[in-house]
Amino acid sequence: MISHLAWLACWTSALLLVHVFVGYPVLVWLQARLRPQPVARHAILPTVSIVIAVHDGAGFIRAKLASLQALDYPAELIDIVIACDGCHDSTVTTARRSTDPRLTVLDFPNRRGKAACLNDAVALTRGEVLLFTDVRQKLSPTALTELVANLADPTVGAVGGELHMENLRTGFAQGVDFYWRYEKGIRHAESRSGSTIGVSGALYAMRRRLFQPIPPGTVLDDVLVPMRVAAQGKRVVFEPRAMAWDQPSQVPEDERRRKIRTLAGNYQLIQLAPWLLLPWRNPLWLRFVSHKLLRLCAPWLILTLTLSSGVLFTRHPMYAVAFCCLVAGALMVGLARLRPTLGRLLPLRIALAFFYLNLFAAQALLAFARNRRLHLW
Incomplete structure (x- = not known):
């Protein structure tokens, strides 16, 4: 027995x-090779609202604003909203010193979480396209142009950029980078064969009309938002030419808190959106379960x-x-x-x-x- x-x-x-x-990575790779679903990209110039939620980001905010100002996109078509979530450093002061007339800074004195800040920030925007990005990462100048080119395809509802790791000083950081490359390979195959499951919170764009307020307390907005887009019948694709750069944790102790929170967010996701477990409601059910x-x-x-x-x-x-x-x-x-x-x-x-x-x-x-x-x- x-x-x-x-x-x-x-x-x-x-x-x-x-x-x-x-098995699953090979399956989606084969689907991408045998039954590809190319995106009909071409240059378009919709109005874009850039949304950033930040907590204590004084060390990054100046460089982030410079990165946004360097975007190769008509400045008059962009507005920027930064939602400061209970910041106790100089994030708010530094952001408000900016002379960029497109910038709106929201100062929430009490911490409520990223999701609540994103909801309030989106409510103030006016763009046809929403671009979500985090404060730490610098963006390639063409990132926004490359993302919105995918939205020229009417079947595409959201598109994620590619996050690159730099300054890999330790073996652990190099191992994490190897895993991230493996993960990006799967996302690329998912995108080419239909839709990817999630996007990188560091850089993604979507059609504004598809945005639904995020439940307060949500950890993985970069999974829930694209899954809702897919549930509305639109594709979620991956654009490797839209790039953001970040630095990985060099030792496990630095990675532990962030990774545990992110992984625990997957359990929370099921609690907030149980329809994700239902094959007849979730069009990406097999991919969601497998990935x-x-x-x-x-x-x-x-x-x-x-x-x-x-x-x-x-x-x-x-x-x-x-x-x-x-x-x-x-x-x-x-x-x-x-x-x-x-x-x-x-x-x-x-x-x-x-x-x-x-x-x-x-x-x-x-x-x-x-x-x-x-x-x-």
């Missing part, structure tokens, strides 16, 4: 893990696979190989942690990043269960 349960657990966890990390939900299960699937293959170790060489590979992976993580210089080697930095991202995913479930005001960034 025990061996039968172990066999079932082993194969179920193994197949799901293969589907999540290999988002099963990723959250990965740490528990890995644990199940390790225990079950250990129980079956002597039953067949295949189980022994699986168990030894998992142990070898754990040893690589330990070596990368004990010898940071070795952590720069490709296999070790990938193993280390994979370990921490799954550790954070497991901790995210506990964070969501505790419900510690996830929406406050």
Whole structure:
């Protein structure tokens, strides 16, 4: 009886893990190659409202405004709204010193979370297109032009830009960058074959008429907003020529808080929008389950696979190989942690990043269960 349960657990966890990390990416890649859905891009110049929600961003706000002023887009077609969410530094003062007449600064003295600020900011805008961006990242001058070119296609409702990592000083940062490149590859294939599941909150644009107020407290607006666009029958695509640059965390401790909050936001997403779980209401159901939900299960699937293959170790060489590979992976993580210089080697930095991202995913479930005001960034 025990061996039968172990066999079932082993194969179920193994197949799901293969589907999540290999099978699904290959599936969407094949769809993109065999049945591509190209976007009818061409240059258009709609009016655009740029919306930024920020908390204590004094160290970035001046550079961000300079980045927006450098956009290769007619200035008279742009308005900018910055919503300051309970800032206790000089963000508001610095922003209001700007002489840009297109800029409106909203100062909310009490922190309410990003979603509430975005709702209030959008209510003051007038553009046909909404451009959402975060305060930390600098944008390429052509980012806005490249994004709106996709909206010339009437089937497209939202488009996300590409986030690049720079200043990769440590093995951990390089591993995170490798994972992010892998993630962008999946998004690109999803886009070319239909719609991508989420966008980067650092840079995305959408048709204003498709925007619906975001539930207060929402953490993952960059997933909920595009999923709502898809539910309205429009595509969500990925534009790699619209670029933003950010710097990754150099050590796991710096990444932990941000990543746990983001991953816990996936659990919150189901709570806020349970229709995402219904295939007849969510047109991207298979992609959402494969790309988002099963990723959250990965740490528990890995644990199940390790225990079950250990129980079956002597039953067949295949189980022994699986168990030894998992142990070898754990040893690589330990070596990368004990010898940071070795952590720069490709296999070790990938193993280390994979370990921490799954550790954070497991901790995210506990964070969501505790419900510690996830929406406050």
